[in-house]
Amino acid sequence: MELATTELTSLNCYFSSNTDALRVAPVSLDDLAQIVNRQRQVVAEKGSIEARFEPLRDMFRTLEKVRALKGSTGAFSLLLALFCTPPASSLTSHCLTPSP
Numbered sequence: 810m811e812l813a814t815t816e817l818t819s820l821n822c823y824f825s826s827n828t829d830a831l832r833v834a835p836v837s838l839d840d841l842a843q844i845v846n847r848q849r850q851v852v853a854e855k856g857s858i859e860a861r862f863e864p865l866r867d868m869f870r871t872l873e874k875v876r877a878l879k880g881s882t883g884a885f886s887l888l889l890a891l892f893c894t895p896p897a898s899s900l901t902s903h904c905l906t907p908s909p
Contacts, residue, residue, distance in 0.1 A: 813868035
């Protein structure tokens, strides 16, 4: 949960700080140059920022599944099945093993 919350907060800060910086009306050519450079940087980072969304969605989907299973009979077995299923693009399975 903490990892998902941290990532969501990080994305929110990224968008907020860039939005605030790009909303400022330039009063000089230096200000305009800074704003244009910031806009170019944001455009260049678009792909890497978009790539952060699907893992974040997956984290929250998993958290919802865990909440739904909480208190259920066999919940641990279901959680193991959830985490031991390899992604479609993976050739090997990476299972999480329970702590003793």
